[in-house]
Amino acid sequence: MTATDAQRGPVTTEPTPPTSVAHSDLLTVPFAGAPIFTRSRALRPTGKVLPEHARSHNRALVLQTLYSSGAQSRADIARETGLTRVTVSDLVAELISEGLVVELGQREDARPGKPATLIDVARDAFQIIGLDLSEHEVFRGAVTALDGTIAERAELARDGATGEEAVRLVEALVDRLLGLTTIPVLGIGVGSPGVVDPLGVVRSAPNLGWVDLPLQERLAARTDLPVHVANDANVAILAEHGETAPGELLLVKVGHGVGAGLIVGGRPVIGGGFAAGEIGHVVVGTDGGPRCACGKDGCLExxxxEPRLRAQLEAVGADREVILHEAGRRLGIVLAPVVGALNLTEVVLSGPADLLDGAFHEATVDTLRKRTMAELNRDLRLRMSEQAEDIVLRGAAVMVLSGQLGVS
Amino acid sequence: MTATDAQRGPVTTEPTPPTSVAHSDLLTVPFAGAPIFTRSRALRPTGKVLPEHARSHNRALVLQTLYSSGAQSRADIARETGLTRVTVSDLVAELISEGLVVELGQREDARPGKPATLIDVARDAFQIIGLDLSEHEVFRGAVTALDGTIAERAELARDGATGEEAVRLVEALVDRLLGLTTIPVLGIGVGSPGVVDPLGVVRSAPNLGWVDLPLQERLAARTDLPVHVANDANVAILAEHGETAPGELLLVKVGHGVGAGLIVGGRPVIGGGFAAGEIGHVVVGTDGGPRCACGKDGCLExxxxEPRLRAQLEAVGADREVILHEAGRRLGIVLAPVVGALNLTEVVLSGPADLLDGAFHEATVDTLRKRTMAELNRDLRLRMSEQAEDIVLRGAAVMVLSGQLGVS
DNA sequence: TTTGTTCGTAAGGTTTACTAACAAACGTGA
DNA sequence: TCACGTTTGTTAGTAAACCTTACGAACAAA
Structure with missing residues (x-):
């Protein structure tokens, strides 16, 4: 079962070319999430800007304003964006004609003057499909609304599948999810383990046996929908932060492995080799440590x-507090240089709460404070993610939303 | 002695408002180094884009092309930028009228067609003043050409001056440098130790006894020239990288203290508390270490x-190799998580070559490799800076160039 | 009923970069 | 030598983008 034509959003004029987590570098990333716009130029770091690009940007700005501030009038948007009412009206008309925005009727409250016509993003005109391939035993997926709320779920047991077999599982999951959709689909977002490049090619995912797998291309060809693929931790952080908001954020995702997602200067960090956030195999401390699968001693992972922690806790005579405290301390030791170098103000922990939210968390905070300069990092916050298990699925929705509409 | 009116560049229409190292966030940093343009809006993270902004960007693009590729014809620029010859001609005419670009006469080589008129940035129409306040004993300054080559130097012994006394020394140094200029000055760039915010306020510089010192404002008011102030390491990295080129880079500056500058996604990292790169007081390893002035044990600093290393080396019976190797190893230990998390491909060391370029350097590389994931960081390079002592002065020139013209 | 406010739209102007076309200036080759 | 092709830079006209100005519609408050 594949998507029917009726399911395709009016927004996507093409089968959607390569593109992924970050707003590719259209002119030093100005029109970050330009919509429609096929962002196919990753070549020159900087390029010319035409008036039409400015319009794309302003269009996304209007959409973003509506999306984050909720239903409001054209005049409200004009005030908030700094554009004139005339320009906003023009942009809104375009958005309405594309089905992305709808009029809701007049505002109720009693004020002098002509009553405002409320408009809003057509929040229930599209759905998004999100996939989380980061768990060891199961591929999870969901159909979400535009705001990321989950409408339908589906899972497929992985049963150790790797390589092409695993790809077919992913395809089957996508097919099943498409069957669960009830309205047009804006796009598909995928959080995959391993190293994923900006074109959505999984360069390397040892657990799944994938090497240079063009997952974006495969799924786009199969479904004829916009597809965005990125590393699972880099996707997860979008659920916490959005893709366009300002600020710095680090998310550490503890699961079968340990990975991180980073946002610096308001934008996701990809890394020179597309492997940003891969801190699982950084050695912690100078006093050895358990042997890691990679061959080194004392890797963070x-x-x-999670498997290592659970095994430790189940051992005979294990002291839960001590074990979790030590693990949290080790995380703090690795994060301290990163927090210091980037002067991060917020760090988020994502993973099994029964392990992380307690002694572990406390030890990490404590260690971070003790190992960095107090005055500089006074504002540092370390918190548990509130998104629980769905963080990747919701991040995938944000990724699609951002990639297709320039909104998050 | 202050700047005469004749020394003011035609480019600066105003006494130049706050602005500093990074291209402040004019619309999510699209028109990075927009010239003239008073970039006074640090409020909304994202804002509207008007056609005139697009023009600013294209103007800077033309200038950048000329600056980095050297003298060429309008048609060449058109081909390289993707703009049409018409548009390039128009922009170039504007730049020529402002004195930023000059015609050099016809191209010599024999080709069919109308001979091209070569144009170039007016490389000898402006000078830049750079200041390096990071050394412990002396404030250094230079008058440089647009390309960063140093024309004149000046120094003032600090003699332990702090607070207002130190500010007066800086002002005296600026005055002396202005007296050494022979043509209009594009602006003044300052690399200061400590935490410097984007408005050029030195939030905290313990060595100089500065707290919330509005250095940018002070110097701008005094000289009526554009002034840019940033942390010394963040300035130094500009000399290595430029402010607009793509890529990731980390520069570690070893001197009286230890600091770092970071460029991620092609842009300088400032940090939530404007203290990015302050890794000097991050604790290294889990086996203690020498007591630091800050009270902790085993800080990187x-x-x-440098003082600590020199003291160690002068001790009786000191083994130079062992001492430098251990210091280099400690640096590697701190950098490993940063390199891993950001997936950096290039790290630069700046500081006294007699200490860093040898056993120290080798130990750092070796440690980095051993403590990160080999496959992911295979492309990692760690090299000594080639800019030696002038790195901050040259970086300051880049900062001004970038801030005023959008060029680097 | 009058007055003032607010909303959305219409008309017209400015800026921007584009396409099309051209003259100038130069090699090349018959 | 002279027609021809090529390249450069400019002129003229067009399309797109946003702006300012102005207006009618719709409402609250006096």
Whole structure:
């Protein structure tokens, strides 16, 4: 079962070319999430800007304003964006004609003057499909609304599948999810483990046996929908932060492995080799540590990955507090240089709450404070993610929303 | 002695408002180094884009092309930028009228067609003043050409001056440098130790006893020239990288203290508290270490700062190789998580070559490789800076160039 | 009923970069 | 030598984008 024509959003004029987590570098990333716009130029770091690009940007700005501030009038948007009412009207007309925005009727409250016509993003005109391939035993997926709320779920047991077999599982999951959709689909977002490049090629995912797998291309060809693929932790952080908001954020995702997502200067960090956030195999401390699968001693993953922690806790005579405290401390030791170098103000922990939200968390905070300069990092906050298990699915929705509409 | 009116560049229409290292966030940083343009809006993270902004961007693009590719014809620029010859001609005419670009006469080589008129940035029509306040004993300054080559130097011994006294020294140095200029000055760039915010306020510089010192404002008011102030390491990295080129880079500056500058996604990292790169007081390893002035044990600075290293080397029976190797190893330990998290491909060391370029350097590389994931960081390069002592002065020139013309 | 406010739209102007066309200036080759 | 092709830079006209100005519609408050 594949998507029917009726399911395709009016927004996507093409089968959607490569593009992924970050707003590719259309002119040093000005029109970050330009919509429609096929962002196919990753070549020159900087390029010319035409008036039409400005319009794309302003269009996205209007959409973003509506999306985050909720239903409001054209005049409200004009005030908030700094554009004139005339220009906003023009942009809104375009958005309405594309089905992305709808009029809701007149505002109720009693004020002098002509009553405002409320408009809003057509929040229930599209759905998004999100996939989380980061779990070890199961591929999870969901159909979400534009705001990320989950409408339908589906799972497929992985049963150790790798390589092409695993790809077919992913395809089957997508097919099943498409069957669960009830309205047009804006796009598909995928959080995959491993190293994923900006074109959505999984360069390397050892657990799944994938090497240079063009997952974006495969799914786009199969469904004829816009597809965005990125590393699972880099996707997860979008659920916490959005893709366009300002600020700095680090998310550490503890599961079968340990990975991180980073946002610096308001934008996701990809890394020179597309492997940003891969801190699982950084060695912690100078006093050895457990042997890691990678061959080194004392890798972060050997200290804090979920299987390792659970195994330790189940050992005879294990002291839960001590074990979790030590693991949290090890995480703090690795994060301290990163927090210091980037002067981060917010760090988020994502993973099994029964392990992380307690002694572990406290030890991490404590260690971070003790190992960085107090005055500089006074504002530092370390918190648990509130998104629980769905963080990747919701992040995938944000990724699609951002990639297709320039909104998050 | 202050700047005469004749020394003011035609480019600066105003006494130049606050602005500093990074291209402040004019609309999510699209028109990075927009010239003339008073970039006074740090409020909304994202804002509207008008056609005139697009023009600013294209103007800077033309200038950048000329600056980096050297003298060429309007048609060449058109081909390289993707703009049409008509548009390039128009922009160039504007730049010529402002004195930023000059015609050099016809191209010599024999080709069919109308001979091209070569144009170039008016490389000898402006000078830049750079200041390096990061050394402990002396404030250094230079008058440079647009390309960063140093024309004149000046120094003032600090003699332990702090607070207002130190500010007066800086002002005296600026005055002396202005007296050494022979043509209009494009602006003044300052690399200061400590935490410097985007408005050029030195939030905190313990060595100089500065707290919330509005250095940018002070110097701008005094000279009526554009002034840019940033942290010394963040300035230094501009000399290595430029402010607009793509890529990731980390520069570690070892001197009286230890600091770092970071460029991620092609842009300088400032940090939530404007203290990005302050890794000097991050604790290294889990086996203690020398007591640091800040009170903690085993801070990076306590391991590798220049005074500490020199003292160790002068001790009786000191083994030079062992000492430098251990210091380098400690640096590697701190950098490993940063390199891993950001997936950096290039790290630069700046500081006294007699200490850093040898066993120290080797130990850092070696440690970095051993403590990160080999496959992901295979492309990692760690090299010594080639800019030696002038790195901050040259970076300051880049900062001004970038801030005023959108060029680097 | 009058007055003032607010909303959305219409008309017209400015800026921007584009396409099309051209003259100038130069090699090349018959 | 002279027609021809090529390249450069400019002129003229067009399309797109946003702006300012102005207006009618619709409402609250006096």
């Amino acid at each position: 050997a200290w804090v990955a | 306590a391991w590798v700062a």
